[in-house]
Amino acid sequence: MEKRVQDYTSEILEVVKSNASPAVLCQRLQDYHENDIADILEKLSPAERCKLYRILDMDTISDIFEYTEEADVVKYLEEMNIRKAAAILSKMDTNVLSDVLQQFDRSKRKIFIELLDDEVRHDIEMINSFDEDEIGSRMTTNYIVIHENLTVKEAMTELVSQAAKNDNISTIFVITASEEFYGAIDLKDLIIARRDHPLEELIVTSYPYVYGTDLIDECIEDLKDYSEDSIPVLDNDNRLLGVITSANIVDLVDDEMGDDYAKLAGLTAEEDLNEPLRESMKKRMPWLVILLALGMIVSSVVGIFEKVVTNLPIIMCFQSLILDMAGNVGTQSLAVTIRVLMDESLTAKQKFELIFKEMKIGLCNGGVLGLMSFALIGLYIYIVKGKTLVFAYAVSGCIGLSLLLAMLISSAVGTCIPLFFKKIHIDPAVASGPLITTINDLVAVISYYGLSWIFLIEVLHLAG
Amino acid sequence: MEKRVQDYTSEILEVVKSNASPAVLCQRLQDYHENDIADILEKLSPAERCKLYRILDMDTISDIFEYTEEADVVKYLEEMNIRKAAAILSKMDTNVLSDVLQQFDRSKRKIFIELLDDEVRHDIEMINSFDEDEIGSRMTTNYIVIHENLTVKEAMTELVSQAAKNDNISTIFVITASEEFYGAIDLKDLIIARRDHPLEELIVTSYPYVYGTDLIDECIEDLKDYSEDSIPVLDNDNRLLGVITSANIVDLVDDEMGDDYAKLAGLTAEEDLNEPLRESMKKRMPWLVILLALGMIVSSVVGIFEKVVTNLPIIMCFQSLILDMAGNVGTQSLAVTIRVLMDESLTAKQKFELIFKEMKIGLCNGGVLGLMSFALIGLYIYIVKGKTLVFAYAVSGCIGLSLLLAMLISSAVGTCIPLFFKKIHIDPAVASGPLITTINDLVAVISYYGLSWIFLIEVLHLAG
Numbered sequence: 001m002e003k004r005v006q007d008y009t010s011e012i013l014e015v016v017k018s019n020a021s022p023a024v025l026c027q028r029l030q031d032y033h034e035n036d037i038a039d040i041l042e043k044l045s046p047a048e049r050c051k052l053y054r055i056l057d058m059d060t061i062s063d064i065f066e067y068t069e070e071a072d073v074v075k076y077l078e079e080m081n082i083r084k085a086a087a088i089l090s091k092m093d094t095n096v097l098s099d100v101l102q103q104f105d106r107s108k109r110k111i112f113i114e115l116l117d118d119e120v121r122h123d124i125e126m127i128n129s130f131d132e133d134e135i136g137s138r139m140t141t142n143y144i145v146i147h148e149n150l151t152v153k154e155a156m157t158e159l160v161s162q163a164a165k166n167d168n169i170s171t172i173f174v175i176t177a178s179e180e181f182y183g184a185i186d187l188k189d190l191i192i193a194r195r196d197h198p199l200e201e202l203i204v205t206s207y208p209y210v211y212g213t214d215l216i217d218e219c220i221e222d223l224k225d226y227s228e229d230s231i232p233v234l235d236n237d238n239r240l241l242g243v244i245t246s247a248n249i250v251d252l253v254d255d256e257m258g259d260d261y262a263k264l265a266g267l268t269a270e271e272d273l274n275e276p277l278r279e280s281m282k283k284r285m286p287w288l289v290i291l292l293a294l295g296m297i298v299s300s301v302v303g304i305f306e307k308v309v310t311n312l313p314i315i316m317c318f319q320s321l322i323l324d325m326a327g328n329v330g331t332q333s334l335a336v337t338i339r340v341l342m343d344e345s346l347t348a349k350q351k352f353e354l355i356f357k358e359m360k361i362g363l364c365n366g367g368v369l370g371l372m373s374f375a376l377i378g379l380y381i382y383i384v385k386g387k388t389l390v391f392a393y394a395v396s397g398c399i400g401l402s403l404l405l406a407m408l409i410s411s412a413v414g415t416c417i418p419l420f421f422k423k424i425h426i427d428p429a430v431a432s433g434p435l436i437t438t439i440n441d442l443v444a445v446i447s448y449y450g451l452s453w454i455f456l457i458e459v460l461h462l463a464g
Numbered sequence: 465m466e467k468r469v470q471d472y473t474s475e476i477l478e479v480v481k482s483n484a485s486p487a488v489l490c491q492r493l494q495d496y497h498e499n500d501i502a503d504i505l506e507k508l509s510p511a512e513r514c515k516l517y518r519i520l521d522m523d524t525i526s527d528i529f530e531y532t533e534e535a536d537v538v539k540y541l542e543e544m545n546i547r548k549a550a551a552i553l554s555k556m557d558t559n560v561l562s563d564v565l566q567q568f569d570r571s572k573r574k575i576f577i578e579l580l581d582d583e584v585r586h587d588i589e590m591i592n593s594f595d596e597d598e599i600g601s602r603m604t605t606n607y608i609v610i611h612e613n614l615t616v617k618e619a620m621t622e623l624v625s626q627a628a629k630n631d632n633i634s635t636i637f638v639i640t641a642s643e644e645f646y647g648a649i650d651l652k653d654l655i656i657a658r659r660d661h662p663l664e665e666l667i668v669t670s671y672p673y674v675y676g677t678d679l680i681d682e683c684i685e686d687l688k689d690y691s692e693d694s695i696p697v698l699d700n701d702n703r704l705l706g707v708i709t710s711a712n713i714v715d716l717v718d719d720e721m722g723d724d725y726a727k728l729a730g731l732t733a734e735e736d737l738n739e740p741l742r743e744s745m746k747k748r749m750p751w752l753v754i755l756l757a758l759g760m761i762v763s764s765v766v767g768i769f770e771k772v773v774t775n776l777p778i779i780m781c782f783q784s785l786i787l788d789m790a791g792n793v794g795t796q797s798l799a800v801t802i803r804v805l806m807d808e809s810l811t812a813k814q815k816f817e818l819i820f821k822e823m824k825i826g827l828c829n830g831g832v833l834g835l836m837s838f839a840l841i842g843l844y845i846y847i848v849k850g851k852t853l854v855f856a857y858a859v860s861g862c863i864g865l866s867l868l869l870a871m872l873i874s875s876a877v878g879t880c881i882p883l884f885f886k887k888i889h890i891d892p893a894v895a896s897g898p899l900i901t902t903i904n905d906l907v908a909v910i911s912y913y914g915l916s917w918i919f920l921i922e923v924l925h926l927a928g
Contacts, residue, residue, distance in 0.1 A: 008670060032670045035690045067689070163652045170634045170651075170693070187634075187651070188627045206472060206496045224718070225531070226499045227711040229634070229693065246710035247691040253714055254688070257721035258803070264728055265799030265897060266792055273804050273818065280825050284796050285832070291792055292833055295785035296840065300848070303781040310777050317767040319780075320787055320905055321759035327791075328730055328755055328898040332748050335729030339722070340737050354737065361744050368749070369756055376760065384764070433729060433897055434792040441784055 008036040013043060022055045029056060038067035046079055053080055062091035065100075074103045086115035094123045095140045095248065126241060135219055136212025138252060139233045139242035142166045145173045148182050148203070153195045155185070168245055170229040174203050180238045183207050209234055212241055217427070220252050221342070259429065260342070264335060266291070266434035287434060294438040298445060305449035312462060314385065315452050318377065318399050319445070325369065326406040326444035327437030333358045333414030334436045341418060341428050355415045362411025366404040374400030391462060398455050402448040409447070410440040472500040473507070480504070480512060486519045493520065502531035510543055517544055526555035529564075538567045550579035558587045559604045559712065590705060599683055600676025602716060603697045603706035606630045609637045612646050612667070617659045619649070632709055634693040638667050644702045647671050673698055676705055681891070684716050685806070723893065724806070728799060730755070730898035751898060758902040762909060769913035776926060778849065779916050782841065782863050783909070789833065790870040790908035791901030797822045797878030798900045805882060805892050819879045826875025830868040838864030858924055866915050870908040877904055 015028050029037065041049060041064070053061060065073045065088065077085040077100075089097055089112060101109050101124065113121055123141040130136030144162045146155050155172070163169050172185045184207035185199075193202055209232045210219050223231055223244060230243040244252075262270045266287040271280055302319075309316045340346070340354065378396035381387050387395075414436050418428035456462045479492050493501065505513060505528070517525060529537045529552065541549040541564075553561055553576060565573050565588065577585055587605040594600030608626045610619050619636070627633050636649040648671035649663075657666055673696045674683050687695055687708060694707040708716075726734045730751040735744055766783075773780045804810070804818065842860035845851050851859075878900050882892035920926045 031668060033668070033672055033690060035672070036670070067691075160656050163656050167650075167652055169655070186631075188631055191633070192624050192627050204495060204497070206500070208497055208499070224714055226497060227531075227714070229710070246693070246714065250688055250691070250710065250714055250717055253718055254721070257718070257725065261721065261725050261728065261803070262799060264725065265795050267796055267799060270803065271800050273814075277821070277824060277828065280821070281828055284793075284825065284829060287796075288789070288792060288829055288833060289836075292785070292789065292836065295788050296844070298788075299781045299785045299841075300844070302784060303778075303849070306777050306781065309773065309780055313770050313774050314767075316773055316780050316783075317763045317770065319783065320766060320909070321756070321763045323784055323787075324759050324762075324898070324902055324905065325752070325756065327901070328752060329748075331729045331898060332731055332751075335726060335731060336735045339725070339734065350737075357741070357744070360741060361748065364741065364745055365748060365752055369752060372753075372756065377763075380760070380764070385767070434788070434795060437791070437901075438788055441788065445784070 008032055009040055009043070012037055012040045016040070016044065016048060016052060026055050026057075030060070034060070034063040035067040038064045041068060041076065042072060049076060049079060053084070058084075058088055058091055062088045066093055066096045070096075070100050070103050073100050082111070083115065086112055090117040090120045093140050093142050094120070094127055094242070095138060098124055098127050098137075123242075130212055133216055134212060135210050135214045135216050135244065136233055136241065138216065138248055139212070139244050140168070140248065141242045142245075143168050143171075143173060143230060143232075143243045145175055145240060148174050148176055148199070150199055151195075152190065152193050152197050152199050152202070155190060155199055156195075159187075159190070168230050168243060171243075173232055173240055173243070175240055179240075181209060181232055181234050181240045184232070207232070210244070211236065216252060217256060217342075220249075220256055223249050224253060256342075260338060263427075263429040264331075264338070264433050266432040287432060291434050291438055294435075295441075298438065298441045301442060301445050302449070305445075305453065308449050308453050308457060311457055312395075312452065314381065314387075314395060315398075315449070315456070319448065321373075322399065322402050322406055322448045323441050323444045325403055326410040326440040329362055329365065329407045330410040330414035330436040330440040331433040333362070333411045334418060334431060334433060337415045337418045338428050338431075341422050351419055355412060355419070358411040358415040359408060362408045363404070366407030369407070370400040370404035373403050394456060394460055394462060398452050399448075401455075402444070402451050405447045405451070406440070406444040409443045410436075413440055413443060472496055473504055476501055476504050477507060480508065480516060490519050490521075494524070498524070498527040499531040502528045505532060505540065506536060513540060513543060517548070522552055522555055526552045530557055530560045534560075534564050534567050537564050546575070547579065550576055554581040554584045557604050557606050558584070558591055558706070559602060562588055562591050562601075587706075594676055597680055598676060599674050599678045599680050599708065600697055600705065602680065602712055603676070603708050604632070604712065605706045606709075607632050607635075607637060607694060607696075607707045609639055609704060612638050612640055612663070614663055615659075616654065616657050616661050616663050616666070619654060619663055620659075623651075623654070632694050632707060635707075637696055637704055637707070639704055643704075645673060645696055645698050645704045648696070671696070674708070675700065680716060681720060681806075684713075684720055687713050688717060720806075724802060727891075727893040728795075728802070728897050730896040751896060755898050755902055758899075759905075762902065762905045765906060765909050766913070769909075769917065772913050772917050772921060775921055776859075776916065778845065778851075778859060779862075779913070779920070783912065785837075786863070786866050786870055786912045787905050787908045789867055790874040790904040793826055793829065793871045794874040794878035794900040794904040795897040797826070797875045798882060798895060798897060801879045801882045802892050802895075805886050815883055819876060819883070822875040822879040823872060826872045827868070830871030833871070834864040834868035837867050855926060858920060858926060862916050862919050863912075865919075866908070866912040869911045869915070870904070873907045873911070874900075874904040877907060 012032055015025065044052070089100065092100070101112060104112060113124065116124065127137060127139065144159055144166055146158045150158065159169065159172060170187045172187060172190065174182045174185060176182045183203040183205040185202045189202045208226050208228070212233050212235055230245045232240055233242045233244060235241050258270045268283045268286055271283055337354065346354065374396050377399055378393040381392035381395055382389055417431045417436065421428045421431055476496055479489065508516070553564065556564070565576060568576060577588065580588065591601060591603065608623055608630055610622045614622065623633065623636060634651045636651060636654065638646045638649060640646045647667040647669035649666045653666045672690050676697050676699055694709045696704055697706045697708060699705050722734045732747045732750055735747055801818065810818065838860050841863050842857040845859055846853055846856035881895045881900065885892045885895055
């Protein structure tokens with residue numbers, strides 16, 4: 001029940017279920033966006049879908065499937081004969097096609113790959129040759145390419161002939177006779193150019209490009225900054241392999257941020273609504289086990305201070321307060337640091353500035369909150385717990401001071417740990433919020449109980 | 465020190481600093497991507513920048529400024545005379561222009577708006593008339609529009625004449641004689657169409673569109689799904705006001721996810737590296753104050769159980785373990801729920817399924833971790849603390865059971881709270897991780913100490 005900007009669902013359903021002739025049906029359906037038609041597929045019976053497959057041409061069906069969930073595409077393809085399915089697959093955008101093929105089991109996948117057009121099979125094998133974290137694995141081979149020595153008129157003719165098969169036409173890529181990437185032409189410039197204008201003047205030779213083996217998380221920010229419709233992907237010999245389109249970039253940004261988001265919450269990857277229980281457990285368990293182990297360490301450190309608590313049980317009540325605040329401040333610093341590290345690579349000086357800035361914020365916020373706690377908790381102990389004023393404010397002073405100390409150190413920890421991970425080439429996002437929280441628990445426990453021990457028991461000899 | 469895909473910085477700097485004639489310089493610079501030229505601006509002296517402003521034409525300068533940080537654009541514009549600055553602003557993409565204007569103080573902004581081209585001024589005023597959370601505030605007026613009654617040839621001519629001023633040409637929008645939005649033509653179809661083909665056949669009349677007053681967070685997922693280069697934005701009379709381009713969508717997705725990410729970490733908004741201390745404090749303080757208040761409530765609840773701790777101080781050591789695990793599980797459920805709510809609007813049945821699923825995961829994970837804790841902590845108490853085996857496993861049994869209970873309830877809380885916020889039309893992302901953690905602290909404290917009290921003290925009469 002997704003809410004749509006406009007809801008064409010019932011309209012399209014009505015068209016499909018009507019008894020109009022195939023020609024009329026086909027013409028009526030052409031008028032809807034493929035994304036909207038894709039949405040109604042699951043609402044049809046298999047028989048109605050088969051009717052649709054017969055009515056629509058292959059190009060339209062493959063376009064529709066590009067907007068359909070991969071798992072559903074597989075289901076629908078299995079409803080038709082295998083040659084037709086392969087023909088439809090051959091017409092799909094290569095990067096979607098490669099995702100769909102992943103959904104089949106090994107033997108079925110092999111059959112489909114053999115039935116694909118030679119050219120498409122070659123493209124798919126090339127895309128699959130890249131690792132999942134390399135940008136080459138996300139490119140599409142759907143683009144227009146021409147040679148550098150053409151005239152404007154020839155280029156236009158070439159564009160028209162290639163446009164039927166490739167629909168990313170807003171940038172035209174230019175290669176040399178030896179197939180090396182030479183530059184790019186903005187379609188707009190080509191369209192407004194006079195026929196006798198030399199093509200050379202239209203070519204931007206310093207157009208941005210990436211290599212297929214570049215890592216996604218290292219080039220995604222740049223790709224975003226250029227805000228171009230498509231950016232070429234080259235092999236190590238500078239030959240054009242494919243392009244990254246703006247739709248690919250939307251997906252990449254979404255994935256990359258979703259991944260960081262999930263990790264911040266202590267999940268190993270983003271989850272789906274319809275995922276089986278076992279999958280979800282697998283994504284959450286690793287962090288929980290690590291955190292349980294760390295939690296046991298914290299507990300044994302608390303155990304060291306059992307004597308403080310036996311002498312002064314009131315201290316124990318505010319343990320969770322100090323621990324939580326330390327964890328919260330650490331998580332804030334962590335999130336800011338991960339985001340900064342994603343956007344830019346910092347110099348050593350900038351890193352120190354970041355740590356210094358975070359500690360300054362920790363100190364200021366800690367100062368404000370420490371004072372608030374000192375005043376309020378003192379009052380609380382004096383009134384509710386019925387202790388003397390001196391006792392109450394000695395304890396709350398200790399709490400305020402520990403809070404300040406814990407927040408200061410936690411800011412530093414929340415900043416340093418992701419910086420350290422980045423330094424040793426581990427994705428800083430794995431330093432999740434829960435991890436930072438547990439580590440800062442240790443800091444907070446030691447500063448809180450340590451301070452209480454020294455200040456309240458050893459110096460002031462309080463008890464009760 | 466951003467890492468670039470290719471580093472043209474030094475190359476471009478060399479060109480700018482060379483003594484070549486203006487004509488040669490201009491021609492050489494044309495060859496670089498505006499984004500790369502934008503990056504070197506801050507490395508130039510004001511005098512060198514002035515040289516650049518004289519050499520490059522207005523169009524190129526405005527393109528470069530579109531890739532420059534808004535605050536820097538303001539700085540650079542103030543280096544030139546105000547008429548030139550206004551002329552450059554007039555050529556900028558409207559949605560960037562409106563961001564830049566926001567950076568000026570009120571009086572300066574007024575002067576600039578008066579100096580803008582009439583048409584641009586009108587567009588800016590229209591864009592600014594939308595609220596920040598409405599999609600109209602993010603659109604651009606840079607698009608091609610034609611009337612429906614043209615021939616293919618006329619449409620092509622119209623395109624060529626408009627393309628000089630508007631560079632989002634891949635989709636051509638069609639309006640009726642009464643200016644209502646009629647449909648869209650894919651530029652590819654127009655290019656490959658024969659000149660005598662009727663234009664009508666090329667027009668997709670069920671092209672997706674949004675209204676300017678639609679809320680961004682309600683339509684962003686749909687805009688993403690269509691993966692079109694540009695989607696039209698209409699006013700309430702169905703007239704075309706502007707378009708949302710794929711570059712706008714990348715920014716929107718980035719903003720939207722960045723915002724959720726920040727909120728998950730208990731920040732009120734995303735932070736910049738170069739933000740002043742006061743700004744950063746303001747973004748972090750609100751949550752910290754709320755959390756401190758909640759923390760005090762937790763502390764007073766712990767206070768109720770002081771007697772349990774006095775009788776059985778070992779219980780206190782494992783408080784942080786139970787509280788942290790409850791918080792972690794809650795944060796995981798929260799993150800999953802917020803993400804699910806962002807992608808789809810759920811039916812009541814799906815909501816119950818989600819809560820049920822999360823509780824099932826909480827129960828299963830809690831079962832596994834509860835058993836682990838039971839075994840390990842019992843051993844720890846027996847060996848390290850030197851208690852009897854019965855005592856050790858009675859305590860650790862209580863810990864394991866509380867862990868299971870706390871994890872089960874925390875999963876439910878972490879799912880229900882964002883669902884509840886969504887229901888009362890508050891952004892579910894405000895239910896931040898730290899908030900859930902603190903609320904779950906309460907749950908965990910009560911189940912842990914409550915269980916210990918009943919089971920260990922009232923039933924087993926343990927002490928020590």
